[in-house]
Amino acid sequence: MVKTFGSFLLFLQSMVSRGERFKTLWARTIDEAILIGVDSVFIVSLVSAFIGAVTCVQISYNLINPLIPKATIGYMVREMTILELAPTITSIVLAGKVGSSIAGGLGTMRITEQIDALEVMGINSSSYLVLPRILASLLMFPLLVILAMGLSIMGGYIAGTLSGSISAQEYIEGIREDFIPYNILFALIKSLVFAFLISAISSFKGFNTRGGALEVGAASTGAVTNSIIAILIADFVLAAVLL
Amino acid sequence: MIEIHNIQKSFDGNAVLKGINCTFETGKCNLLLGGSGTGKSVLLQCIVGLMKPDLGSITFDGTVFTNNKVNIRQEIRRKIGMLFQGSALFDSMTVYENTEFPLKMLTPEMTKEERRDRVEFCLKRVGLENAGNKMPSEISGGMKKRVGIARAIAPNCTYLFCDEPNSGLDPLTSLKIDELIHEITHEYNITTAIITHDMNSVVEIGDHIIFLHKGMKLWDGDKDTILNAEVPELKEFIFSSSLVRAAKRVDDEGGLQDVLDDDPVQAK
Numbered sequence: 001m002v003k004t005f006g007s008f009l010l011f012l013q014s015m016v017s018r019g020e021r022f023k024t025l026w027a028r029t030i031d032e033a034i035l036i037g038v039d040s041v042f043i044v045s046l047v048s049a050f051i052g053a054v055t056c057v058q059i060s061y062n063l064i065n066p067l068i069p070k071a072t073i074g075y076m077v078r079e080m081t082i083l084e085l086a087p088t089i090t091s092i093v094l095a096g097k098v099g100s101s102i103a104g105g106l107g108t109m110r111i112t113e114q115i116d117a118l119e120v121m122g123i124n125s126s127s128y129l130v131l132p133r134i135l136a137s138l139l140m141f142p143l144l145v146i147l148a149m150g151l152s153i154m155g156g157y158i159a160g161t162l163s164g165s166i167s168a169q170e171y172i173e174g175i176r177e178d179f180i181p182y183n184i185l186f187a188l189i190k191s192l193v194f195a196f197l198i199s200a201i202s203s204f205k206g207f208n209t210r211g212g213a214l215e216v217g218a219a220s221t222g223a224v225t226n227s228i229i230a231i232l233i234a235d236f237v238l239a240a241v242l243l
Numbered sequence: 244m245i246e247i248h249n250i251q252k253s254f255d256g257n258a259v260l261k262g263i264n265c266t267f268e269t270g271k272c273n274l275l276l277g278g279s280g281t282g283k284s285v286l287l288q289c290i291v292g293l294m295k296p297d298l299g300s301i302t303f304d305g306t307v308f309t310n311n312k313v314n315i316r317q318e319i320r321r322k323i324g325m326l327f328q329g330s331a332l333f334d335s336m337t338v339y340e341n342t343e344f345p346l347k348m349l350t351p352e353m354t355k356e357e358r359r360d361r362v363e364f365c366l367k368r369v370g371l372e373n374a375g376n377k378m379p380s381e382i383s384g385g386m387k388k389r390v391g392i393a394r395a396i397a398p399n400c401t402y403l404f405c406d407e408p409n410s411g412l413d414p415l416t417s418l419k420i421d422e423l424i425h426e427i428t429h430e431y432n433i434t435t436a437i438i439t440h441d442m443n444s445v446v447e448i449g450d451h452i453i454f455l456h457k458g459m460k461l462w463d464g465d466k467d468t469i470l471n472a473e474v475p476e477l478k479e480f481i482f483s484s485s486l487v488r489a490a491k492r493v494d495d496e497g498g499l500q501d502v503l504d505d506d507p508v509q510a511k
Binding site: 018119 | 291293313317318320321323327328329331334345
């Protein structure tokens with residue numbers, strides 16, 4: 001475990017010790033941002049809209065006390081979405097989609113000697129292949145989380161008004177109640193930390209794949225599992241430290 | 244010229260290379276010959292820097308490669324072209340982009356037009372001038388090897404390494420790939436090292452042959468002297484080749500000259 005962590009730190013160091021030219025790095029980062037960010041918009045939108053809808057319906061189901069104003073449903077949807085659901089659930093979804101894609105892609109490149117080919121050419125393979133993926137994740141995850149926040153609250157609105165649990169006016173009143181801007185900052189900090197953990201862990205797993213197709217599959221699975229564990233631990237630590 | 248001095252390498256106490264000393268000569272096809280598990284690939288990986296030897300040194304034209312400063316190693320590596328066993332083409336790039344890749348990365352001073360001219364020249368040199376737009380998944384194994392060669396020679400490499408260039412190819416395509424490597428070696432006067440256990444390659448392009456057995460160099464010479472070598476392990480290796488045994492059988496029956504006269508490759 002300690003040895004693996006040490007190897008992970010050395011792996012991160014190797015990315016920046018002999019970096020590629022800025023122009024190359026930028027072009028690669030944009031390519032990866034499209035793969036990681038733009039291609040994930042659909043799944044993130046779908047998951048976050050439904051989570052918002054389900055949250056709204058379930059809160060209204062549990063909130064039966066007539067003394068509690070209905071606007072509380074909107075307030076709770078907003079708080080849950082911003083503080084936890086949007087950054088964490090989105091990151092767990094992305095750990096599955098992006099993490100497995102990164103680990104599988106790098107693992108395949110490793111076993112088909114494409115990474116060796118880069119090294120023989122004198123190119124720092126970790127800088128060329130991994131650094132752009134991490135930078136693209138850091139760039140795209142916060143944007144995806146902002147999208148998830150908006151769609152989740154929108155999903156709650158649609159579900160709440162269509163099911164008759166809450167009126168549109170009450171929901172919007174709840175959404176605007178006691179808003180703390182710091183919570184948005186907290187969610188974005190979380191998304192950055194999760195972005196780094198998912199991309200770095202998945203890259204490490206994929207980059208160090210040895211063997212054949214079976215090991216590439218194992219690396220993908222390991223990347224997703226380890227990323228999710230890291231997300232949950234970091235979620236707790238960040239909540240304890242920053243809130 | 245590449246000089247290898249006392250290279251040793253072990254894995255978990257199991258010695259794979261036991262003090263290899265040899266020289267790869269400039270302008271020649273230097274063949275690393277030996278059976279499976281004799282350490283050929285490990286030696287090649289040590290030479291190109293993908294693996295660090297436990298002991299010994301490797302010198303490229305007088306410059307020490309092993310344990311030298313990173314920038315000197317990088318400088319040498321940029322003169323190396325390598326054809327991998329599975330070709331190792333980047334599957335997200337076309338044939339053209341694969342060939343252009345080392346130029347883009349290693350020679351930023353080249354203009355787009357200069358790069359295009361060079362890529363077109365290299366693809367034409369390996370007979371793939373019309374395949375530039377194809378993806379690696381759309382071309383045959385032999386064509387992939389050709390693209391690998393084009394990519395290796397694109398940045399004007401001084402040293403060319405080929406890891407079993409004939410693996411997975413039919414005999415005729417193997418012969419064409421061998422001839423291509425041989426021609427390129429002599430045309431550009433580069434130092435070529437080829438890992439093989441194919442006796443066809445040995446008799447076709449073996450300008451300098453190094454025979455490895457159980458991590459040791461047992462013999463070196465050329466294609467004209469290998470059949471007369473007095474090394475039992477090498478003799479056993481040569482005569483385990485089906486082709487050699489078939490030729491011997493035909494010769495014993497007195498028909499070898501007739502077979503050779505009918506050789507369509509030679510006739511062509």
